[in-house]
Amino acid sequence: MSHTPAPAPLSYEQAGVNYDLIDPLKIAAQRAAASTASQLAGHGFSEVAASRGESAYVVDVGPFYLASIVECLGSKALVADEMARLTGRSWYDGIAQDTIAMAINDLITVGATPLVVQAYWAAGGSEWFEDAARAQALVAGWKKACEVCGVAWGGGETPALAGIVEAGRIDLAASCTGIVNPKSRLSVGDKLGAGDAIVLLASSGIHANGLSLARKLAERLPEGYLTEVAPGLSFGAALLAPTVLYSPVTEALAKAGIVPHYSANVTGHGWRKLLRHPKALTYRIHTVPPVPAVLKFIAEQAGHDAREAYSTLNMGAGFALYVDAKDAQRTVEIAKANGIEAWVAGTVEEGPKRLIVEPLGVTYGDEDLQLR
Amino acid sequence: MSHTPAPAPLSYEQAGVNYDLIDPLKIAAQRAAASTASQLAGHGFSEVAASRGESAYVVDVGPFYLASIVECLGSKALVADEMARLTGRSWYDGIAQDTIAMAINDLITVGATPLVVQAYWAAGGSEWFEDAARAQALVAGWKKACEVCGVAWGGGETPALAGIVEAGRIDLAASCTGIVNPKSRLSVGDKLGAGDAIVLLASSGIHANGLSLARKLAERLPEGYLTEVAPGLSFGAALLAPTVLYSPVTEALAKAGIVPHYSANVTGHGWRKLLRHPKALTYRIHTVPPVPAVLKFIAEQAGHDAREAYSTLNMGAGFALYVDAKDAQRTVEIAKANGIEAWVAGTVEEGPKRLIVEPLGVTYGDEDLQLR
Numbered sequence: 095m096s097h098t099p100a101p102a103p104l105s106y107e108q109a110g111v112n113y114d115l116i117d118p119l120k121i122a123a124q125r126a127a128a129s130t131a132s133q134l135a136g137h138g139f140s141e142v143a144a145s146r147g148e149s150a151y152v153v154d155v156g157p158f159y160l161a162s163i164v165e166c167l168g169s170k171a172l173v174a175d176e177m178a179r180l181t182g183r184s185w186y187d188g189i190a191q192d193t194i195a196m197a198i199n200d201l202i203t204v205g206a207t208p209l210v211v212q213a214y215w216a217a218g219g220s221e222w223f224e225d226a227a228r229a230q231a232l233v234a235g236w237k238k239a240c241e242v243c244g245v246a247w248g249g250g251e252t253p254a255l256a257g258i259v260e261a262g263r264i265d266l267a268a269s270c271t272g273i274v275n276p277k278s279r280l281s282v283g284d285k286l287g288a289g290d291a292i293v294l295l296a297s298s299g300i301h302a303n304g305l306s307l308a309r310k311l312a313e314r315l316p317e318g319y320l321t322e323v324a325p326g327l328s329f330g331a332a333l334l335a336p337t338v339l340y341s342p343v344t345e346a347l348a349k350a351g352i353v354p355h356y357s358a359n360v361t362g363h364g365w366r367k368l369l370r371h372p373k374a375l376t377y378r379i380h381t382v383p384p385v386p387a388v389l390k391f392i393a394e395q396a397g398h399d400a401r402e403a404y405s406t407l408n409m410g411a412g413f414a415l416y417v418d419a420k421d422a423q424r425t426v427e428i429a430k431a432n433g434i435e436a437w438v439a440g441t442v443e444e445g446p447k448r449l450i451v452e453p454l455g456v457t458y459g460d461e462d463l464q465l466r
Numbered sequence: 467m468s469h470t471p472a473p474a475p476l477s478y479e480q481a482g483v484n485y486d487l488i489d490p491l492k493i494a495a496q497r498a499a500a501s502t503a504s505q506l507a508g509h510g511f512s513e514v515a516a517s518r519g520e521s522a523y524v525v526d527v528g529p530f531y532l533a534s535i536v537e538c539l540g541s542k543a544l545v546a547d548e549m550a551r552l553t554g555r556s557w558y559d560g561i562a563q564d565t566i567a568m569a570i571n572d573l574i575t576v577g578a579t580p581l582v583v584q585a586y587w588a589a590g591g592s593e594w595f596e597d598a599a600r601a602q603a604l605v606a607g608w609k610k611a612c613e614v615c616g617v618a619w620g621g622g623e624t625p626a627l628a629g630i631v632e633a634g635r636i637d638l639a640a641s642c643t644g645i646v647n648p649k650s651r652l653s654v655g656d657k658l659g660a661g662d663a664i665v666l667l668a669s670s671g672i673h674a675n676g677l678s679l680a681r682k683l684a685e686r687l688p689e690g691y692l693t694e695v696a697p698g699l700s701f702g703a704a705l706l707a708p709t710v711l712y713s714p715v716t717e718a719l720a721k722a723g724i725v726p727h728y729s730a731n732v733t734g735h736g737w738r739k740l741l742r743h744p745k746a747l748t749y750r751i752h753t754v755p756p757v758p759a760v761l762k763f764i765a766e767q768a769g770h771d772a773r774e775a776y777s778t779l780n781m782g783a784g785f786a787l788y789v790d791a792k793d794a795q796r797t798v799e800i801a802k803a804n805g806i807e808a809w810v811a812g813t814v815e816e817g818p819k820r821l822i823v824e825p826l827g828v829t830y831g832d833e834d835l836q837l838r
Binding site for chain 2: 211251265267271327
């Protein structure tokens, strides 16, 4: 597929994202945040402590749990901007879905039903809103994604932030609030254990993580985003495949009486996210999903071996469900019935904390994912 | 106070914020958002329709109402950055409070008790986090503001967004989730009517609205942010007085059995926000709070008459409570007991939708605030 000679390797850090600088602040913030949990007692409530450090924060408010989150799109909008220039059409309908997916797919990991999404659209200046077609695409895509997820779009914030957001750009984020109801749907890993099956749900491509790397690669491709990654499919269009919204699957599982023991949204840090739960367990993968053409292309162009590629990109698996082994096949069927390919991909075993991807001969250890 | 000769006038639009460009998108988004309310029926819930277009979105989830919001700081961080350069210390503890105040002070308008805040800190690059003192000030200020408001800091998002957020800058926002409990605390204006008293709560200064204008003014002052607006108080330091957190007052009112008939957070559009509710009512103000030195200075420097100043800035009133007349004096006392100056400032009357600020001889009509 590659139209260029063997390229120089490009790491994720070279692409401009240095987690070593960000993670200490994240950890300091997490500690300060944890200390505020006691505030809930004044209202007669308490946090679900196991949700600290998980993808969504959960509070016990009595009749059910309350879950909330804010999530950022990241730099995918820059690809949409460039592709709009190259193709003459707006890609912001898909960008809207991506932004909502970032929040929804995190919120559902704890077993929550998303109820309300709020839009955060911070433009580099009032001028951003002059392109009415782009603005309307953003609105239409946002509405449609809310409908797919069965959430109400509550409102939001559309500031013009000249001097903070770059001129002509927009910083997109979404907050989402949901409830875990009944409370037995809570999924924060306490039931996660040896013998569980790991079901992987297909991604549509890069989703919204790894775009810094992809953008750097586009810069050095002679045809840039118009380089074909598959016949008739440009790199740019492939990158802009909207992120899969997984909440229809998790809601259908709940209706079928299947409560995952744990869930992981495969985003930044790629498959290392499968190691997210703090328990010491070994995750053994025997089946690896087919790799979307765009991710194969990125790995090739960046000179990533399997270990590096799977540690950064989703490589075809956008969401992981850890379920009772007896529910594994039905989980796959329910995902497929909702239009999402899925695989019983592995098992949870007693053993040191590590992820063994057998078909690739790759193992990640606890030291590869330090987010707490 | 002014150290410069009579300046050329500067309107809010000249300062770079053109609401005419943003408001059509806001309205299109609000309509699309409104159409998604039906999604809640699939979960057995429904929205509180009267909260559409209000400062926070409210859903009836059965035992109580759920309220949520996302809010942006705006450009105040740019003042903090410049003042850090001029004074050698970080101002981000106050900036953190400002950001939380933007969300909390909106959420409480509907009668909600804020429970969880999520942090959205989008930096222009990983380098932003290298200034550990600044990052720690942000963390410490965020934690303290959460404690003042009795909310748990749930977590958040700290992306590095090079190419979207400008290098060296940070885009700060907060999302907040709360509940209206008991449901009788819901305050969306249905009880608002003639005879109600208007209680105004003091602001600490500019809060986080009008900063674009203030920054433009600083550019043309010979001493910039170091210009004194009061003896020993620089323009920059005065601008950076943290926004008042009003939730301790609204929670204390609830404990005292006072349910406001309506509330308005006085932010963008200044006192025109007092006209926020769609009902046709006349709001007559007989008492105007003292104007903080920094706002007096801005109005003078920008050449604003009272009408323009009060239509843009809070002019000393950061929050308005519309209460039963018999509760007005007690509302003032409860605010004062919580350390916030307050005034019984006016009354609600039958009549066309307008705000009459009698001491200033200024009237705003419905046409002055078109946000729905």
